[in-house]
Structure formats: C-alpha cells, structure tokens
Amino acid sequence: MVLHNRSNPSSPDWNAVLSKFQTIWGYSSFRSPQGEIIQCLLNQQDALVVMPTGGGKSICFQLPALLSHGVTLVISPLVALMENQVEELRQRHLPAALLHSELSSYARKQTLRALEANQLRLLYLSPETLFSPAVWERLCLPQVVINGMILDEAHCLVQWGDTFRPAYQRLGAVRPALLRTKPAGTRITIAAFTATADPQAQQTIQQILRLHQPQTILQSPYRSNLHLSVNIAWTPRGRRQQLLRFMQSRPHQAGLVYVRTRRDGEALAQWLTQQGYSTAAYHAGLSPEERRAIESAWLSGRILFVVCTSAFGMGINHPHVRWVIHFHVPILLSEYVQEVGRAGRDGEPAQALSLVSEPTGWLDSDDRQRQQYFQQQRRKQFQTAQALLHQIPKQGDVNTISRQIPNGAIALALLHSKGQLQWHDPFHYEICGTTKARLSDSQDLAKPMAQYLSTRQCRWQRLLQAFGCPDAAKQLGQGCGHCDRCDRIRR
Template sequence: MDWEQVRDRLQTVWGYPDFRPPQGEIVRCLLEKKDVLVVLPTGGGKSICFQLPALLQTGLTLVVSPLVALMENQVQDLKQRGLPAASFHSEIDRRQRKEILKQLESQALRLLYLSPESLLSPHIWERLIAPELMINGLMLDEAHCLVQWGETFRPAYRRLGVVRETLLQFKPQGSQISIAAFTATADLEACQTIETALKLQTPTYFKESPYRQNLQLQVKRVCTPAQRKQNLLSFIQQRKQQSGLIYARSRSVTETLSQWLNNKGYKSEPYHAGLSAGERRSIEEKWLEGRRQFVIATCAFGMGINKPDLRWVVHYQPPLLLSEYLQEVGRGGRDGNRATALTLVSEPTGLLYPEDKQREQYFIRQLRQQYQKARELMKRIPTEGKVATVEEISPHGAIVLALLHGCGQLEWLDPFHYRLLSRKQTPVNLSKILKPPQQMNQFLSTRECRWRFLLEAFGFTSQGFRCGNCDRCLRQ
C-alpha cells in the first residue's frame, strides 16, 4: 500500500496530519507482518499503531487486553469512528455474544478485543481456527501484565506464545500472523520475558523514555492513618476544581475514603472491579465529562483511560510494583500542561504505622505459597496432558503450570496441552519474589532525583540527567 494512502487514512479517521515518532515505523512493521515489541510512555499513541494496520488490511486482528474497562473504552471509540470492532468478555450478555460470534463467522470484524481467557475459550477458539477466517495479527496491549500477572492470577497469559503456531496449522499455506506487544512500562528483564513467552520472531524493538517534564513527582511520609487523610485533604484543597485521580489498593479503602471525602463536601465515587460494567461506565463518563472532580480507584481504573486535563494523581497507598506506579502517574498531564503526582507512604520502620509494610509482607507471603503449591502439585500431575485435567486435580492447577513454564520446567504443545521438561524440584527464587517491593521501596526512599531512578530502573541512560522536577531535585 502506498504510504500516502496510509497517512490519508490516519487523517481521515483520527484527524492527525502525520504520525508521531515512532508510530509510522511501527505501523510499517505490522503491515509487513513483522513482530514488534513497543515500550512507549502513557499517552504515546500506542493504540493507533495496531488499530490503523488492522483497518488497512483484509482479515481480523486480535487484541488481547487485560481489563474490560480498557477494552470497552477502545471499542466504543472505534465504533464512534465507524470502524468494525467488538469486544468479547464475561460481562457481555447472551445476545451480544451471539452477534459477535456471527460477525466472526461472516468476517465482518477488523478488530476483536479479548482477554487472554476469552481468547482460549471454546466458543472463540473454535471460530478462530476456521481455515477461511484470515487472521493478520495478535496484538498484546498492556503487555507488562504478562510479566506481573502471568504467574499469579492470570495464567492464560503464559499460553499466548503458542497461539500463533497453533492457529497457522489450520490456515492456508503461506499465511502469516504478526505478533506485537505494547506497554508503557517494561524494564530489560520484563522485555526479555515478554519476547520469550510470546515466541517473538526477531522482533523490532521500539523504546521511548518515560520521562515527562511536565509531571512533578512527590513522596510524603505519614505516621498515622489520620495524618494520611489530612495530607490528602490538604493536597485536594490546594487544587480547587482541578481534575484528579486517587489510587488505593483495596475496594474497601476506595469506598470508605470516598464516603469520608463526600462528607467533607466533595463529589467523588469509588471505582473497583466489584462494580458492574454499567456502574463503571457511568463513573468514567461523569469523571471524563467533569461532573466528578476525582475518582477513588483501585488498579482496575487507569489503563487506556484518556483524560488530557488530569492535573493530579495521588497514591493514597503506594503500589507494590514500580511499573504499576509509572503506569498510574502517567495518566496525569497528557495535554502537556503541569501535573503533580503525590504518593503517601507510611514511615519505613512499620513500628508506628505498619499498614504499608503489612501489605508488602502479605504480597511476598502469597507468592511464596504459590511456589510451594507448584512444587507439591508437580509430583501429582501427568508428565504430559491437558490444562483442563490439571485444573480438575487442583483449583490452582493453571497457575502451577504457568509457574513451571516461567521456571523453564514446562513447555506448551498448544494452548491447551503441556509437557513437563523436568520434575526436579527447583528452589524458590527469593530474589525474584523480593525484587518488586524492594525496588518500589528504594524509589520511595531515594535521596536522589526520582525521575533519574525511574529511567535507570527501566533501562534508559541517565548520565548527567537531573529533572529539576521532583521533590528531591527541588529541595536541592
């Protein structure tokens, strides 16, 4: 296809006269059926990089996405632009489900958004392997979720690497399916994990620095629950009617904190995965339209949400992962104007106020238990067999298989069958378990430039860098 035609379609559909670097190069790679791994900061325009090639080609592009809210937002935007897209997930009703399956069979869709679990569900898989259905690409949006969740509570991520080769067995000879992974947060180790797990074939890497000169980073220590609330209230009061976003780490905290702030005269709502799809959409719309100054949310809110005039982000409780932190603060200041990201963290000893330290210890304890269960179950499962059989043996069966795959002790024969490579008991890799919270703690306690810390953590050069735009640099 002539490149001028590609740019014309970009302008016709999205209204942009040209690509931002490196969007054009990524689009070109996907049109040429090459594999890519893309690390662009939040607001870097990742979605267009796979949506435009899908529109320009005959056939279907599969987009694997972690959250229903993220899928729905992107599909709604595509439909408003008149593009043939749909999302298939557990929250759609039977009528919608039948309609989407019919569209698949008639090849009426260009983009189909799915969770990894939905992709591997019988209803979808049976239609995807139909020889007459042309599939152009498998796009993994928010690819860091494969690393963060693939060995814990979303084990289907670990089976995505054999999807392409299995699908191609059912397609006409010479068929090609490109794979692309997109994320805003992946260090060198995470990129290697993504490349290996997805079986990318000589992928082209695109990496852009996450640094945003308009985003100021702040961290404040608090010694009591009351002090935490007071710091939050003071921060909000200084920002009048500016649009904001508050992150907490549990559903109960979002609800109690929202009620407390509403009693103070603010209009806020809690947002978490326990709400229905309709309730979540309603809250998003009120916030995006400015009818709510801020939302108090768990990590279920944020990925893919675009509110350019978001002026502040508060972590009422710090996340355990640095990648999660960078994703969430990156929601602020997408219009290029000044935004502030404040993190409230309890004092480091945990003696006066142990809340944050207890959450960290719980996280580590849970991971250790999962590794222990994997070792125990490995003695009982067949050397070769079906994922479904292992799930019948244990409710943790799929997670155990994902852990063994991550340790290099298992290979996937296809998305539904596995083979053990070794029954040798490997010791629990404590450094792997401890690294994420340790890295986050180091960031929160650093006395050096916070942006410099983030750049180094995610594999970017920081020689001579000093942002002048975080609480550490401003104090100096």
C-alpha cells in the same frame, strides 16, 4: 528513544496510510514513533513497543488492523479497557468488537457470527476468553482470516502471568497452533505494547510470546511536565489530612486518588464525601454500568476526581488530569509509572504525590502489612505449586488438570516460567525438566519500588535507570529539576 531494526515509512502506499489516518482520527501526521510502528506492522514484522502512557499506542495497532484483510486479535487484561477502546471505534463506525464473560448471550453470538464471516478487523478479548472453546474453535476455522495478535498492556503478562492469570503463559503457543489450521503461506504478526517494561520484563515478554526478530521500540518514560514527590504520613489521620490539604490547594483541577483495595477505596470516598467533595470509588467489583457512569462523570467534569484501584485508568483518555495522589503506593514500580502517567497527558504541568508510612511502620503499619501480604501470597502460590508437582502428569491437557487439581493451571504456568515446561499448543503441555527442582520465587518484585521511595537521588533519574534508559538518565545531568529530591538540592 531507542529504535532497533528501524523501518522508514516510505512505502508507495504511505500516502494512503496517512489519508486513512486523517479520515478516521482527523490528524495530518503521526507523532514519533507512531509512523515507524505502523509501518512495521503493515510489513508483518513482530514488534515490542514500550511507550509512555498517553503516547498514542492504540492507534499504532488499530490503523494497521483497519488497513489489513482479516481480523487482528487484541489481547487485553481488563473489561473496562476493552469496552472503552471498542466504544471509541464503534462511534467512528469501524468494524471492531469485543468478547468477555459479562456480554449477553445474544451479543456474544452476534460477535462470533461476525468473526466467522470475516466482518471484523479488531476483536478485543482476554487471554482466558481467547482459550474458551467457542472462541478458539472459530479462530481455528480455515476460512477465518487472522492477520495479527496484539498484546495490549503487555506488562500484565510479567506481573500476573505466572500466578494470578496463568493463561498469559500460554500465549506463545497461539500463533503456531493457529497457523496449522490456516492455508499455506499465512502470516500472523505478533506485537506487544506497554508503557512500562524494564530490560528483564522485555526479555520475558519476547520469550513467552515467541517473537520472531522483533522490531524493538523503546521510548523513555520521562515527562518533564510531571513533578514527582513522596511525603511521609506519620499516622492514618495524618495521611487523610495531607490528602485533604493537597486537594484544597488545587480547587477545580481534575485528578485521581489511588488506593490498593476496594474496601480502602469505598471507605476513603465516603470520608471525602463527608468533607464536602463529590467523588466516587471505582474498582473491579462494580458492574459495567456503574463503571461507565463514574468514567463519564469524571471525563465530563461532573466529578473532579475518582478514588480508584488499579482497575481505573488503562484506556481512559482524559488529557487534562493535573494531579495523581497515591494514597497507598503500589507494590510494583511498573504499576506506579502506569498510574502517575495518567497526569499531564496534555503536556501542561502536573503533580504526582505519594503518601507513605514512616520507615519503621510503628505509627502506621498499613504500608508494611500490605507489602508483607503481597510477598506472603506469592510465597504461598509457589509453595502450593511445589506441593502439586507430584500430582501433575508429565504430559497432559491444562483443562483436565484444572478440573482435577485446584490451582493446577498456576502450577503449570510456574513450571513454564522456570523453563521446565513447554506448550505444544495452548492446551497441551509437556514437562521437560525434573519436577524435583524447587519452584522458588527468586525475584523480590517489591524491591525496586521500595528503592524508589527511599532514594536520595533525583526521582526521574532513578526511574529511568530502573527501566533501562541510562542515556536518558545521563541527559538529566545533576537532576531533573522537578521532583522533591531536586527541590531539596536547590534549596
């Protein structure tokens, strides 16, 4: 773990903090580095926190929010993630709420009234909901006290912020805009939390959010109880047979099977049901009720494993997951680390197996086609944005641009990511560079994952190097001893 500008949790009120922690969550002490993060936020200092999945990140911002006056905004990427965290807080009778597009009109009005009356301590919402007129207008009311903004799962800003979810690029303009509406002396703390951010991603998060001298807490993603392996599946049928053999050798163990699309998930879940397994396909296309039912069945053990897309996992706490299989590997290495991190959160041995096509893709071209599709889509988005540049005024309002020009918001986000645009507030922009510059996609986002899958060195060392933890990689010496590469060396 690397700790910069570390604060020692020794303030006079620390006993009260511990007492509140024990009252709410039942623990008598914090796990490292929870105490340092909580103290940092109580001191109203910005922070960037990189902690492995299962490290207890949510407590680090929930407790300071509950101990502070006013509301802390928690910017979250997925409805399922918001619902899980808010439900846990409400079960403890804590003043937390959420806002998203699937809420009933009555529930939405109730939450907005509670926000106006300063009755909330935590409000979960997406970037898009944050910028909706009804929400933004209330947040700007002088009497509404806002003490902090948390970006949960901050890697989504890097993965999605310049194309898929352009609203992420505008988050850095939130604090100065809100402060202009609040009484003099108001302070709003910003903290970003994620399990996966390499050095470049850390820099991007800090720049976009405009963090002020943040305390940076970097914890190695290394998990000695998690065995990593990659197997070649020569044909689609062979891939299914490998999956079947793996699960047959681990009866009565909880696990997850990751696929990349809804269609793949539903087809695989149907096939596994035909093989006699009780399972379900989980993806973002399900209703909230359907998602909750699958989560409940999995957490209670009524079904041992779920076939899921990346929509499943964030914020769902099942400590006894013994295995994770990537039936299809993700394009991004950061997604891979997030997903394998669901296994072995209780510290007991766990397995993470990835099934991949042979390198040429001649016998099973699915993986190669999936990667090519991802790269083509990104190129297409950059090309579309480039073509729109001559239509976009040098100054303007993002909502007007979005109405008048399809994909205009994405073009603005790409300009911002390339340093050619600045946001005066979350809605008004000014192009500060020449629009004649080419908006090329200089990043090969798929390359780190491809290198990991084909590496001949220890897999954990490769991951640690990729995520900016060279000291942790060196500490493993000749290898971790619990990945398929190290297994081969020992044999």
